[in-house]
Amino acid sequence: MQDCLFCKIAAGEIPSKKVYEDDLCYAFFDIDPQAPTHFLVIPKQHIASVSAVTAENQSVVGHIFGVIAKLSQELGMESYRVVSNIGEQAGQSVFHLHFHVLSGRDMTWPPG
Ligand code: AMP
Ligand code: ZN
Numbered sequence: 001m002q003d004c005l006f007c008k009i010a011a012g013e014i015p016s017k018k019v020y021e022d023d024l025c026y027a028f029f030d031i032d033p034q035a036p037t038h039f040l041v042i043p044k045q046h047i048a049s050v051s052a053v054t055a056e057n058q059s060v061v062g063h064i065f066g067v068i069a070k071l072s073q074e075l076g077m078e079s080y081r082v083v084s085n086i087g088e089q090a091g092q093s094v095f096h097l098h099f100h101v102l103s104g105r106d107m108t109w110p111p112g
Contacts, residue, residue: 043061
């Protein structure tokens, strides 16, 4: 999608610190980390948020969670949090579906 930051990152048009890539998804470190380990996993296809997941595109979400499980094992992350913000009130600032993966510090519940 034109003028989408994460579409451009997935396409390599904007530089990022890559963690992982395959045909369907791209993972990269967050530019403003909120934990000692903080990366994002995004579908290469533009999907605006969880709210835009449909029967036609939902398989990539399961794929992304498989990738998160694999990366967490490879990076030795025993405990971590996966977050997706949907809408401005929930803190979404980039309107391309992404899952934050945060690890390496104590976390509180409920989230702020
Ligand atoms: P959210 O606020 O949930 O939409 O998450 C967007 C995330 O993207 C934030 O944690 C930002 O720090 C991160 N971010 C924004 N621009 C970049 C970038 N160029 N490279 C890596 N992460 C970014
Ligand atoms: Zn996009």
